[in-house]
Amino acid sequence: MKCLVFLAAFFCSGAAFAQNFDYANINADELLLKKVDLDSNANAVVLREFGTAAVRVDDAYGNLYIDFEYHVRIKIFNKNGFENANIVIPQRIYGDKEDMIYDLKATTINEVNGQMVLTELDRKKVFREKKNKYVNLTKFTMPNLSEGSIIEYSYRIHSPSLYNFRSWEFQSDIPKLHSEFIANIPALYNYNVSLRGAQKLSSQNAELHKECLRIAGRNIDCSKMTYIMKNVPALIEEDYMTAASNFRSAINFELAEYYMMNGAKKSVTKEWKDVDHELLDDKSFGGQMKRKDVFKDLLPEILKNAADPLSKAQAVFYYIKRNIKKNGFIGIFSENTIKKALENHTGNIGDINLALVAALSAADLDAEAMILSTRSNGTVNSLYPVISDFNYVVAKVNIDGKSYLLDASEPLMPFGLLPLHCINGQGRVINLKKPSYWYDLKASQKETTRYSLNAELGKDGKIKGALNIYSVGYAGCNKRRKITAASSVDEYVEQLDESMPNIRILKYQIQNLDSLENLLTETYEIEMSAFQDLNHDPLFFNPFFVERISRNPFNLNERSYPVDLGTQSEIRFTMSLKLPGNYTLADKPKETNMLLADNGGRFVCSTSLEEDVLIFSELLQFNKAVYDSDEYHALKELYSRIIQLQKTDIVLKKVK
Template identity: 75%
Template sequence: MRNLFFLLSFFSSTTLFAQDFDYLKVSQADLNFTKTKLDSNANAVVLREFGTAAVRFDDNYGNLYIDFEYHVRIKILNKKGFESANIVIPLFRSGDKEETIEELKASTINYVNGIISLTELDKKKIFTEKMNKYVTLSKFTMPNLTEGSIIEYSYRLHSPRIFNFRTWEFQSNIPKLHSEYIAMIPGLYNYNVALRGAQKLTSQNAELSRECLRIAGRAIDCSKMTYIMKDIPPFIEEDYMTAPSNFKSAINFELSDYITSNGAKQSITKEWKDIDYQLVDDKSFGSQIKKKDLFKPLLPDILKNTTDPLSKAKAIYSYIKHNIKENGFIGIYSENTIKKALETHTGNTADINLALVAALNSAEIDAEAVILSTRVNGLVNTLFPVISDFNYVIAKVNIDGKSYLLDASEPLMPFGLLPLRCINGQGRVIPLKKPSYWYDLTASQKETTRYNLTGELGKDGKIKGVLTTYSIGYAAFNKRRRIMAANSIDEFVEKLDESMPTIKIVKHEIKNLDSLENPLTEIYDVEISAFQNINHDPLFFNPFFIDRTTRNPFNLNERTYPVDLGSQTEQRVSMSIKLPDNYTLADKPKELNIGLPGAGGRFLCTTSLEDGILVFNQLLQFNKPIYGPEEYLGLKELYSRIIQVQKTDIILKKQGK
């Protein structure tokens, strides 16, 4: 470290027009910055951020590329803010071309007792991590961090991905005081530009930039598009949401068309009929679906116990699930052909589901491929075809006027229920001989859990009885997955027992573990340590010990994006406990029957004592898979009421006392 008075200016000010800011030229206000009104609890804040992207011509290789420059200055406000100093830059690969980083520099500025010091990043501490075969992550951590550090880094990125001009995200997980972006768009290119998210631009400007690009000696003018956004609140992720990229405020660019060297207009934004032809003819997509003959020798054994199209479809679905295991990669294109996948019993998700479509068609069952975007990948553009939006393929089976969506890459998923990752807006159905069409991706079953406890309170203070749990839909899928992850059912039960200190599982039975279309049923003989003994009076008993809600998943003052549960959900708890003689119900949790507007859901809680039997019932029900931002405060209030009532006890007293 060394003094940098000669590098740093205490009197530099933020300019009002769009331009990059000087590297390491911090102001006294930057050094003294402590918090922002945007988020008083912020752990770090972006003081200034600048980026620019332009199309360039590579004379060495004779091709166009995107030249992207990025520069950011961040103030670390406390130790939790150190997380913002862990920098990850994704680098995408397209075919044999990949993005590369150049001119990377990174520095940490500390200001202690009036002394400024600088620590530069050791380039040897930059490392790469291969996320998958399409994405590599460049990672580094800023050095010499303390509370109050300013970190600053910049780099130039060389990208061959002309189709997707560089997206600029104004919003991140920390607040930003100033973010600006300049896009230099050559006159030869026409991009669809869209601003998404709840935040508005502070300013934007378009001007002509003469001769910004030269191709084969020809000078080309550009549109210089400048976008500025100030005082940007952080984007806070909460439970029950799809990809954050769907909702963060950002500028997106997508190439629509361009002018070729001979002056002809070449459309990039194709019509769906063009995409249909491309996919149906593709050797890794449509050609795989057409390989029906692969399954002709297999069908007699697969279908030997079937009598109708639905039972045949279920048998084929089961066969594919158990004979081709997913290798960890997803996509819409077959990785190694479905023939290879059948031989090696492994493949990516496209190998599996394209094989499923081919096998169903081989059995004369109407099946089509559906391409979609998973929840973490973001929503697809339904206005015009963008094939790069899609990252997954499933099967759609049509039998007797009813359609079933299938993903055979999940062995524990019942017929007709998609994994939650696939429940994301709409998918595009790609028939082999008809035009493609949109289809809603919805859960075919409600996520349901029902608990039923019947027991008797003994003089030793223990409730002995039977706890039966029924799980349906995603609740059953998640439970089966946890059971299968254990080495045995006994080990699963042992871990379950350990997680409930007041409940001892004496005996267990689990039904329908392999019968995926039936409710998963768990039957446990239990001993519940409700009281040390019943010789004292009164007795306090909290009935909310089964799947208790301990925190509110909704804590924002306002949520600008939907609450997406994926499916309708229902949870019921019923208890029937025989009490010793002469006990009365002195007090109980407040009886509640709270409904969400528009019959969107409800919470019900009742307690009674009838003929010496304590009866308790609870219901939490959400009748919609998705709730809009305007319904957020109602959900937040519902959970607040639930948490409050679950803090209260049932009070039992002996008669005559």
């Protein structure tokens, strides 16, 4: 990048932007538009969107920058579409420089008594907010909104970074009738260009833009690349998906190489061996991995009860977990050095998990660091290294031929189990002595919950008995999180009691709340008001009162992206209910054994009466962490049939 700044002195600006549509030049059809055929249920639609980017020169300082222009016109159909009038413009921060916004203007257009009324944005109502140390936000809300408004705004951004030429998202959470992006790239630069998403371009064109720049008295040509996508459906975010940015149709540019004035070619796209060297030489990454000395005097106390490598690793893991709490910031680099994080008992993700790597190494264990991208951050480029793709670091320790992935920043995660937000494709393992390598990020445990009710129906119509709940893996972590979120266990149980209106908790016992490696067990003595009394015949009883599914998480007609649960899961409920006698099973939910293809999962439900004991069981099991988009309709149908079945009662009838 320093070489690029050096070249900037030779550039002269002169590249012209492509034709834009006229600002606020609204026609009657747009103003009166009520809906669009593309999506008749849409709350808003992008009528037209235009963007263009080019390499420019800062005349004052001679530095290169990317000049990006954005212009959009949006029709708001109803009040649910008003959220599209809350505008947020991210500005990346690059050390002591950042993206700068210029020429911002915004207008709301309404039809009032047959006349077109324009309301301009008051610049005093534009706010600036710091999202984190890497991004600032410019925010504003369009003025004078009403149903049927058209909002239009435009701005320019000057970006000091040429590495990522401006990306363009053709798809958003509302449909677009026309989205167009033009990139003007000088012949001196070669970018890797990638089109992402399920939607196809309506048209694309490459043409030579003569003499777009003048360098050292010589004219330089540019490639003018035009990309257009029309009638783009909205990408609707639904449950069980990773970052929406993984699936939105978009085009991305990444600088691969550039040419010097003497014809020499400089490669910017690095190999992993180059990145390995940089990371290990970086004081905030490799420098912290090497700090075994920080733990030299602490290890005897940490390891005093550990005899074997696994128990040593567990002792170190829980020591770091107890002594460095996360400060809310994530990242792969140490923020304040692991020594200061240990002294202050707080740090970012880099501080915590690089300290874990160093401490494991100090204990003579085979420890490595793994950088990854969290589920909300998107996938990483596996073709060539892009360090900015990674936003998280964890530890990997290898013991007796088995690898354990560790995140000491999460207080309720047991040894060897990563938080679900880390389960996202592959991570890159960084070793102090060996070349880095890819490693699959898969959940090491299921999310398993098992309920068991052993109860008796009394003559007063109440069901009394013991409800046991066993939570394993991610289910145990989630349950511990809920319990510790309450001010006390008593308060948690009180909240649980209030959430079940027909069930009263009389006594309780919770075991292994603080023993993260063990099964979390809850035992509740309950009383359920099932019937007013037993004088009615027949009796109707719905057995689906545990983990009842109230809504289908899958409601799209089509889903172009996978269903990513993060891990396999299982919920099982069994009930043994002793009846007062003289009752027969007159009706029951249909015996069900619904299977997903290729052993992908199942739902099983059965009901029987054995002498005076009613036996009911239910199982919902997903045997895959990720389901392809072509399996979506099967999942949707499974949930629909479960919801219908759970409306069915057990019918008990007295024997005459």
